[in-house]
Each structure stands twice: as C-alpha cells, then as structure tokens.
Amino acid sequence: MHTSAISLPIFSPPKTLKSQFLSSLNPTPFPIQTRLLSTRPTLTIRSAVAIEKETPENERPETFLRQSDDAAASLSSSSASSIRGRFEKMIREAQDSVCAAIEAVDGGKFEEDVWSRPGGGGGISRVLQEGNVWEKAGVNVSVVYGMMPPEAYRAAKGEGSAEGVKAGPVPFFAAGISSVLHPKNPFAPTLHFNYRYFETDAPKDTPGAPRQWWFGGGTDLTPAYIFEEDVKHFHTVQKKACDKFDPSFYPKFKKWCDDYFFIKHRGERRGLGGIFFDDLNDYDQEMLLAFSTECTKSVIPAYIPIIERCKDMPFTEQHKAWQQLRRGRYVEFNLVYDRGTTFGLKTGGRIESILVSLPLTARWEYDHQPEEGSEEWKLLDACINPKEWV
Amino acid sequence: MHTSAISLPIFSPPKTLKSQFLSSLNPTPFPIQTRLLSTRPTLTIRSAVAIEKETPENERPETFLRQSDDAAASLSSSSASSIRGRFEKMIREAQDSVCAAIEAVDGGKFEEDVWSRPGGGGGISRVLQEGNVWEKAGVNVSVVYGMMPPEAYRAAKGEGSAEGVKAGPVPFFAAGISSVLHPKNPFAPTLHFNYRYFETDAPKDTPGAPRQWWFGGGTDLTPAYIFEEDVKHFHTVQKKACDKFDPSFYPKFKKWCDDYFFIKHRGERRGLGGIFFDDLNDYDQEMLLAFSTECTKSVIPAYIPIIERCKDMPFTEQHKAWQQLRRGRYVEFNLVYDRGTTFGLKTGGRIESILVSLPLTARWEYDHQPEEGSEEWKLLDACINPKEWV
Numbered sequence: 001m002h003t004s005a006i007s008l009p010i011f012s013p014p015k016t017l018k019s020q021f022l023s024s025l026n027p028t029p030f031p032i033q034t035r036l037l038s039t040r041p042t043l044t045i046r047s048a049v050a051i052e053k054e055t056p057e058n059e060r061p062e063t064f065l066r067q068s069d070d071a072a073a074s075l076s077s078s079s080a081s082s083i084r085g086r087f088e089k090m091i092r093e094a095q096d097s098v099c100a101a102i103e104a105v106d107g108g109k110f111e112e113d114v115w116s117r118p119g120g121g122g123g124i125s126r127v128l129q130e131g132n133v134w135e136k137a138g139v140n141v142s143v144v145y146g147m148m149p150p151e152a153y154r155a156a157k158g159e160g161s162a163e164g165v166k167a168g169p170v171p172f173f174a175a176g177i178s179s180v181l182h183p184k185n186p187f188a189p190t191l192h193f194n195y196r197y198f199e200t201d202a203p204k205d206t207p208g209a210p211r212q213w214w215f216g217g218g219t220d221l222t223p224a225y226i227f228e229e230d231v232k233h234f235h236t237v238q239k240k241a242c243d244k245f246d247p248s249f250y251p252k253f254k255k256w257c258d259d260y261f262f263i264k265h266r267g268e269r270r271g272l273g274g275i276f277f278d279d280l281n282d283y284d285q286e287m288l289l290a291f292s293t294e295c296t297k298s299v300i301p302a303y304i305p306i307i308e309r310c311k312d313m314p315f316t317e318q319h320k321a322w323q324q325l326r327r328g329r330y331v332e333f334n335l336v337y338d339r340g341t342t343f344g345l346k347t348g349g350r351i352e353s354i355l356v357s358l359p360l361t362a363r364w365e366y367d368h369q370p371e372e373g374s375e376e377w378k379l380l381d382a383c384i385n386p387k388e389w390v
Numbered sequence: 391m392h393t394s395a396i397s398l399p400i401f402s403p404p405k406t407l408k409s410q411f412l413s414s415l416n417p418t419p420f421p422i423q424t425r426l427l428s429t430r431p432t433l434t435i436r437s438a439v440a441i442e443k444e445t446p447e448n449e450r451p452e453t454f455l456r457q458s459d460d461a462a463a464s465l466s467s468s469s470a471s472s473i474r475g476r477f478e479k480m481i482r483e484a485q486d487s488v489c490a491a492i493e494a495v496d497g498g499k500f501e502e503d504v505w506s507r508p509g510g511g512g513g514i515s516r517v518l519q520e521g522n523v524w525e526k527a528g529v530n531v532s533v534v535y536g537m538m539p540p541e542a543y544r545a546a547k548g549e550g551s552a553e554g555v556k557a558g559p560v561p562f563f564a565a566g567i568s569s570v571l572h573p574k575n576p577f578a579p580t581l582h583f584n585y586r587y588f589e590t591d592a593p594k595d596t597p598g599a600p601r602q603w604w605f606g607g608g609t610d611l612t613p614a615y616i617f618e619e620d621v622k623h624f625h626t627v628q629k630k631a632c633d634k635f636d637p638s639f640y641p642k643f644k645k646w647c648d649d650y651f652f653i654k655h656r657g658e659r660r661g662l663g664g665i666f667f668d669d670l671n672d673y674d675q676e677m678l679l680a681f682s683t684e685c686t687k688s689v690i691p692a693y694i695p696i697i698e699r700c701k702d703m704p705f706t707e708q709h710k711a712w713q714q715l716r717r718g719r720y721v722e723f724n725l726v727y728d729r730g731t732t733f734g735l736k737t738g739g740r741i742e743s744i745l746v747s748l749p750l751t752a753r754w755e756y757d758h759q760p761e762e763g764s765e766e767w768k769l770l771d772a773c774i775n776p777k778e779w780v
Contacts, residue, residue: 127756136756265744336726336732346655351655351656352756355754356756358754359754360754360755364751365750366746
C-alpha cells in the first residue's frame with residue numbers, strides 16, 4: 001500500500017507497531033485511483049507517505065495476486081502457501097453474495113470500480129447510492145502489497161528492542177473485504193463488516209526469521225432504535241459463527257467490539273456492537289481462515305431478516321432527525337477514531353473508497369438530550385452501557 | 391484547561407511544542423461542564439488528560455480572572471500587567487456585539503451557558519440554532535488556566551534541549567473568542583473567527599526566566615458558491631484591518647490561512663480563506679492587542695453585508711445538496727485536522743461547545759464530481775487553487 005511507512009507513529013496511540021500496520025486494512029486499504037473521466041481540477045495530494053498510483057481497469061482480473069507469489073509460496077515450508085489465494089477467493093465470493101443479497105432487497109444496482117497497481121495487487125469497489133432501501137451501501141475488496149519497516153516486523157514477532165539486528169524493510173501482503181450499509185428508514189440499522197488477512201514474507205537478510213501472518217475483522221450493528229428481538233437475532237448469529245470454532249470467541253470478540261467502537265469524547269459506542277478481533281495468529285491458520293469465511297457467510301442471515309422487517313416501517317420527521325444525529329456519531333467515530341480511516345486519510349489512500357463508509361447525510365444539534373425513558377434514550381443508554389444480548 | 395498535558399505529543403505533527411499549547415485555544419477551549427438538567431445516563435469520560443470539572447453559573451461574572459492575578463501582575467516588571475484583563479474585556483465586548491448583529495439580522499435569540507472552574511476561569515457559550523437565517527451560530531468566549539510542562543516552556547523560549555535545567559510545570563493563562571456561523575441559504579457563506587491570547591507566568595524555580603506571551607487567531611469565509619464581489623469585499627476588510635498595523639500582515643496571514651485550512655486528503659481547502667496567524671509574539675504587545683481588537687471589530691462589516699445580500703436568494707434542491715456536500719468537507723476539516731477540535735476531543739473538553747462548530751446537517755455522496763465550468767466546479771477550483779482576491 002505504501003512504499004514507506006516511517007511516519008506511522010504519528011497516529012493515535014496504538015497497541016503495538018503491528019496493530020498500526022493491521023489498521024491499514026481497516027476498513028478500506030484503497031490507495032489513490034486515477035479517475036477515468038475526472039472533471040476535477042489538477043491537484044497534488046500532500047501525503048505523509050509516498051504511494052504508488054493506481055490504474056483503473058475495465059475488467060475484474062481472475063486474481064490480484066502476483067504471479068511470483070505462487071513460486072515464492074511453494075518455496076515456503078509453511079502450509080500457509082495457499083492462504084493468500086484462498087483468502088482472496090473467499091472475500092471476492094463474499095462481495096458477490098452480499099451485493100446480490102442487497103440488490104435483491106433494494107431493487108437498485110451496485111456500481112463497480114476496478115483498479116490495479118503496477119507492482120501487483122488491486123481492488124474492486126462497489127457502491128449503491130440512493131437506492132430504494134439503502135441510502136448508501138459500499139462493499140469493497142482489496143489485495144495490496146507493501147513494505148513494512150523492520151521495527152514493526154520485530155514488534156510483530158515480539159522482539160521489541162532487538163536493536164542489534166540490522167534488517168531491511170519486510171515485504172507484506174494484505175487482503176480484505178470492507179462494507180458499510182446505511183439504510184434510509186430510521187428503524188432499519190446500519191451494518192458494518194470487515195475481514196482481513198495480513199502476511200509478511202520471510203525477510204531475506206535475517207535467516208531463520210519466519211513468515212508472519214494475522215487475521216482481523218468483525219461485524220457490528222448500528223441502529224437508531226432498538227428492537228430487542230432484532231439485536232438478539234444479530235448477536236445470536238454472530239455467537240453461532242463463533243461457537244463453531246471456539247466457545248471463548250464470542251464473549252471475547254463481543255467485548256473487543258464494544259471497546260473498539262467507543263467514541264471516547266462522547267463516552268458512548270457508535271452502536272450495539274457485534275464481534276471484532278484483530279492481530280489474531282495464536283490459533284491454527286486453517287481454522288482462522290474457516291472462521292473468517294464463516295463470519296462473512298453470517299452477514300446475510302444476520303442482517304437481511306432485520307432489514308426485511310424494518311425497511312417499510314412508517315416513521316415521523318422526529319425519528320428521521322434522531323437517525324441523522326446517530327449518523328453524526330458514526331461520522332465522528334470514523335473520522336476521529338477508526339484506525340483504518342484515519343490511516344487511509346493520512347497516507348493518501350483512495351478517498352472515495354475510504355469515505356464511502358460515511359452516511360449520505362448526518363446532523364449535529366447543539367446539546368441534544370433525549371427525554372429519559374424515551375426510545376431515543378434507550379438507544380443512547382445501550383450505547384453508553386453495553387448489554388449482553390444473548 | 392488541563393492539569394497534565396504530557397500526552398500532547400500524540401497529536402498531529404505540530405510546528406513546535408509551543409504551537410501544540412496554543413492549539414488548545416483554537417477554536418474552543420471549553421472543558422467539561424456539568425449539565426444542570428441533564429437526563430443523560432451516568433457515564434465516565436475516558437480522557438487522555440485529567441481535567442477539573444466545570445460548574446454551571448446562573449450569572450455572568452464581571453471577570454473570569456482570578457483575584458490573585460492582579461496582585462501577581464503588579465509585581466511584574468512587564469507592561470503586560472493588564473493585558474489579561476484587557477483581552478478578556480475585548481473578547482466579551484466582541485461576543486456581545488457579534489451576537490447582537492446576528493440577532494438583528496436573524497430575528498432569533500442566542501441561548502447562553504455560563505460556567506466557571508473552582509481554580510479560576512470560566513466561559514460563556516452562546517448558540518442560536520435553527521434560526522431564520524442561520525441554522526447554527528455559536529459564539530463562545532473562555533478564560534482558562536492550566537499547567538504547561540517545562541519542555542513546552544523551553545521550546546516556546548527557543549531553548550529546545552536545555553535538559554540540564556530541572557524546571558517544574560509552568561502556569562499558563564489562555565483567553566479566546568471562537569465563533570462559527572452556518573447560514574441556511576446555500577448562497578450565504580459560513581463564517582469562522584477565533585482570537586486568542588496566551589501567557590505563561592514567570593517560573594518561580596528558574597530565576598530570570600521571563601513571562602512568555604503570544605497572540606493567535608483569524609477570520610475565514612466558507613461559501614458554497616462564489617460571488618466574487620462578496621469574496622473581494624471580505625478579503626478587503628481583512629486587508630484593511632491588517633494594513634493599519636503592518637503592510638506585511640495581510641499577505642503573510644492570508645497565505646497562512648490558505649495553508650492552515652487545508653484538507654490534506656482532499657487536496658483542497660475548506661473555503662476561500664481570509665487571515666490566520668498563530669504564536670505571534672515578535673511585535674509589540676500593545677500593538678498585537680490593538681490588532682486583535684481591530685480584527686474582531688472587522689467581523690461584522692466583513693460578513694453582515696454579504697449575508698444581507700444572500701440570505702433570501704431563491705435556490706433549488708441542487709444548490710442545497712451542494713452546500714451540504716461542502717458542509718461535509720467542513721466536518722472533515724474540523725474532526726480530522728483542526729488542532730483545537732482534535733485537542734479538545736482528546737482531552738475531554740466540553741464536547742457540545744467544541745462541536746458547536748459542526749454544521750446542523752452535512753452530506754457525503756460517493757465520488758461526486760461537479761461538471762467542469764459549473765458554479766460548483768468554480769468553487770472547488772478556488773478551494774484547490776487559492777486565489778488572490780484583493
């Protein structure tokens with residue numbers, strides 16, 4: 001994604017250098033894309049990190065993997081050799097099936113932008129805007145390559161201060177699917193999901209140093225009004241996906257989600273959570289690939305039944321205004337805290353892909369306080385004090 | 391404003407440690423205010439910096455200065471002794487006159503929140519929301535005291551690495567007026583202005599170290615459509631205010647404004663600029679107080695005639711949608727780049743006062759491109775390539 005990442009530590013306090021890198025995949029690691037029919041005046045993006053230019057493509061390629069990857073992978077002693085390719089296949093199938101499900105409910109069609117990079121990698125952005133059910137729905141996949149500073153690689157391996165070793169930058173691979181779906185009806189919730197896989201090559205100048213890999217992702221629900229059975233249904237589907245793999249996953253990832261989507265300056269979460277995990281590599285790689293696959297397959301059964309139930313509910317201007325205020329909170333979280341968004345903005349990523357996560361419209365009223373006990377108050381209370389839904 | 395500011399260096403790359411401190415005054419240095427009639431559920435703000443709680447007041451005090459200030463000031467050999475008090479008086483008069491001018495045009499009334507802090511200092515927030523002409527207008531003044539880490543003090547004095555000196559935290563004083571005015575009509579521009587004065591006490595444990603002080607501020611215009619005569623008028627008033635003091639001010643501060651209000655990830659400015667300056671202490675203090683006063687007095691003649699001309703212009707849905715897209719850019723600048731806003735959010739400032747700068751409503755369309763040569767395109771072009779208006 002970037003050819004130099006030395007400036008990373010300027011961002012908000014990360015857990016580790018490693019997590020700073022993973023943040024680049026959340027939600028949308030799209031670098032700049034040259035517009036085909038741009039009427040925009042010429043401009044120079046002042047970027048903190050030099051990045052390669054993207055090329056728009058007319059057709060989706062079979063794969064965004066580089067040819068050399070297969071050769072390199074076959075030399076590896078690890079069984080991870082095919083994970084890159086299988087992860088890409090999985091997220092592209094997930095993109096197809098989620099878009100098809102959205103189109104079936106909405107009646108509108110996604111528009112698609114395909115791009116590639118000279119050095120390998122690329123992505124597919126799909127956006128449905130001002131549809132019948134969704135005001136803005138984006139589903140993006142990307143497969144990117146870059147260079148990781150040796151400090152980050154060492155931190156990732158848990159060798160924080162191995163100052164003696166003079167290693168060069170380590171090549172990394174990152175693939176992910178990222179989606180935000182904002183419906184029109186104030187009773188129909190916003191959904192976000194994002195699943196990603198990250199891998200470094202074994203550094204050539206440090207014999208014996210292993211290839212590293214991690215999985216990350218999550219699915220979370222952001223309603224403006226609580227229908228308890230819907231929130232329970234959503235969390236139950238997440239829990240079922242988790243329980244197939246490890247009974248500790250759902251409680252752990254549910255809490256991680258509540259902690260991650262926290263709008264610090266408001267003291268509240270942006271929504272009612274779901275699951276979130278990052279930097280996951282302490283389980284079998286095949287198992288985590290299967291788990292990520294299961295999570296993406298859970299998106300439609302978790303979300304579409306809720307939308308079917310809520311999309312045509314009658315509502316008032318007041319309901320719409322409250323939805324718009326909550327959309328304002330969504331904007332605040334994404335622009336101020338979301339690691340992928342802030343990283344993308346600061347490194348000159350493809351802005352339209354990164355900010356497709358923002359709602360079509362949002363609202364900020366001075367000092368708005370919902371009346372205690374009202375439906376709006378109940379939502380706010382659940383965002384401040386996260387509940388156990390299953 | 392804060393009792394500890396060690397965490398400051400986590401913010402976006404500053405020019406100097408000093409400017410990080412000044413950023414705390416831009417635009418709205420309001421710490422948390424306890425709500426009188428809050429229906430909000432109990433919550434704990436997780437703040438990067440410990441801050442003192444604010445107390446709502448029923449009446450505006452004569453002054454927010456501490457009684458001890460006058461005594462301390464009279465001991466000082468500097469003629470700066472009365473600057474604190476005179477600056478406070480000036481910004482409070484500016485708040486009164488700007489609010490009166492807004493009310494006269496709008497017909498609506500500002501609501502006022504007054505708050506104080508146990509250790510001294512306080513502020514007055516005034517907001518007019520959903521008026522006849524403005525959808526959201528905020529005019530805030532504050533007078534705050536805090537402690538500045540010795541590193542910041544040394545940096546401010548230009549003694550970057552005087553590690554040998556073991557100085558304690560240095561008390562500082564900061565006062566400012568900050569205002570954002572968002573009209574309803576898409577042809578009527580948004581105005582922002584902010585003027586502030588910053589001072590440190592002479593540190594007791596470092597004999598001979600001087601009292602430090604700086605001025606900062608600016609006034610800038612953000613239209614959705616360009617009426618050249620209006621933009622020229624606005625800049626001409628700014629230039630006249632500057633020229634009364636130094637012919638170098640306008641060109642210098644005009645460029646500073648264009649540079650500051652730059653939305654890096656878009657490669658465009660949020661508006662058509664005006665003047666901006668920060669960390670100003672290399673002129674006579676009396677002169678800079680008079681200059682700041684002149685700038686606040688220029689707000690009404692620079693802005694109100696434009697509003698009178700534009701506020702009732704007929705417009706279409708398309709005009710409104712474009713205004714809303716530009717409001718989205720305003721949100722992006724304030725949440726991602728504005729030093730005062732990001733500082734305030736991260737240190738647990740009074741959120742409603744800080745975010746009163748956000749528009750009532752905003753919009754984000756995927757990949758919106760105005761048609762080349764259109765009025766929307768002309769505005770965007772001027773935001774990308776700043777022009778000389780006078």
